[in-house]
Amino acid sequence: MAQTGIPKLDEYLNGGIPKGKSLIYFNHPGVEGDVFGMQTLHHNLAKGVTCVYVTSSSNPETMKDQFSEFGWDIHQFDDKLIIIDAYSPLIGDLSNENYVVSDPESIDSMTEMMNRAMKEVPKGSIIMVGSLSTIMDLCGEENTLNAVKMWNKMALVRDHAIIYNFTAWPYEENTLNSMKDNIFNCVISVGGIAERVIFGQYFGVLKADWSEIEARSMLFRVLRPGGIKIYIPKILVTGPFNAGKSSLIHSLSTRAVSVDRLGTTIALDHGHIDHQGFSADIFGTPGQERFDPIIKMISGEAMGIFLVVDSTLPKDFVRAKQMLDITKGYGLPYIIVANKQDLPGALSVDEIRRHFNIPEDVPIIPTIATSKEGIFEAFEVLVEKITGGN
């Protein structure tokens, strides 16, 4: 079993990658997915495992230097790190490596070196393809996928774990789908939370055929030095006075604290939720206008927003919109929680949408926070909005 060295991920994979299995880091453009492969490589070199690295978009020395950004000195493992150089010939440079792909634009030339290296290194090594997308760009989508199937077989025969870094540029849909579904034993999706710009990154296990896993996703940050660290996001709960924000937080949370006086929140509610593999810290702000600066302060660091309204009080919706506007400048995903649905005179979702005059794609979820009705659904919908459902 080879570990990935990524926090939480080995746990999700029941310990790591079994011998002979293939794994792909399926990275959305613009997110730091490459670091996953690098961290896995460094982790295994440090444990004394022989690793083969295929470099396609930088020369071997530059590739090694990139690790130092994260505080990882891989030069010390030179005897355990075997490079397949598929870059130098591309730009007409000489290479000092033992394994050089003579023509990186020919998939047969790639396969020849892959096979030779996989045969010659000890069984149970780690094979890392630094940029499968670059290979695909040079050799074509179909050719590359056919070759990858062969490489995976070869790895299986030799007990190697084979790992790919891949940037999911807009290739043919068939190509991307078959990569997600059929070709690899395990697919880890690495994506970005984007509204106007990418402001958060997450990874999730899409598939791992050796273990029963539920879909999970985790937000992460890349530290220099340090590499990938799990990051617990903040979710903001806002809404008019007495809409039920504290009830929502307390009902959602495994643990929660409120600072209140005479039953109304005067500073902050704080809770923590762990639901379906997604954890978040939840912050609630008081509804009164004098506390508006707090909303502003927290929304700068939040990942998503619950706007809670009392479904029986349309006169408060103006205030609710105003509170939403305070946070909107940050371009965060939000949903509306239509609370107190059990009370007489509660408006329906459609009626509330009409009052708010908001786009159809903003979800409105009916809830009764005090009896936990609808609240986990609301959380799931917001998480889906945050991660784009990937």
Add this chain to the structure above:
Amino acid sequence: MESYSLGIEKLDENINGIRTGSNIMIIGPPMSGKETIVNNIVYNGLNEGEAAVIVTTREPGESVVDWFSYNNLEIPIEHLGIVDCVTKTLGVPTSDTATIRRASSPVDLTGIGVKISQFLEDFWMKQNIQKTRLCINSLSTILMYSNIQTVFRFLHVFTGRVKASGALGIYVVEDGMHDEQAIATLKQLFDGVIEIRQESDIHYIRTTGMSQKPSDWYEYTIEGAKIVLKG
């Protein structure tokens, strides 16, 4: 409505504001001062309180910064981000700075993409600047290392990001280096073109696609760091 200007007076008058989220190609022959034109467009934005990201494929990041100081153009350096695709290919040991982040080579589109995204995020989320100019100088170098489909896919993603974030994208292309089909393919991604042509040592410039009619051709000269349009 929010919009961008080039900072080149006669052209700006004709365009009357470039829509936010626009992607524009600058195409012209070698030695026609495209570098100066791009740097002017960047300088104009920085002057108006915007941010800028320059992807440099031909000279190291430091040289790009030096151009501004050499020409006595003061810029708020914290609003400028440079993605340097050159230095690491030279084999000199370097590290990133606050202004300059380095991709491993012009082939490393993944790395270039990550670094562009990081700057866009920093400017938007940390510095709260909502207008950014993204300049790729030049696409031609990137096309020397990767084929047209590859570059198209890369640009498809980033012209989309420019649109989503309301930025302004500027992409430099060397005229005469690529076949017409390649240029036509790329043009699909752009909202407008700044064209440069040369006739017996005289350079002319015009814009197309950014206003109802193409602008007139203006004769211009480069004087120091300035572009001077005649007529």
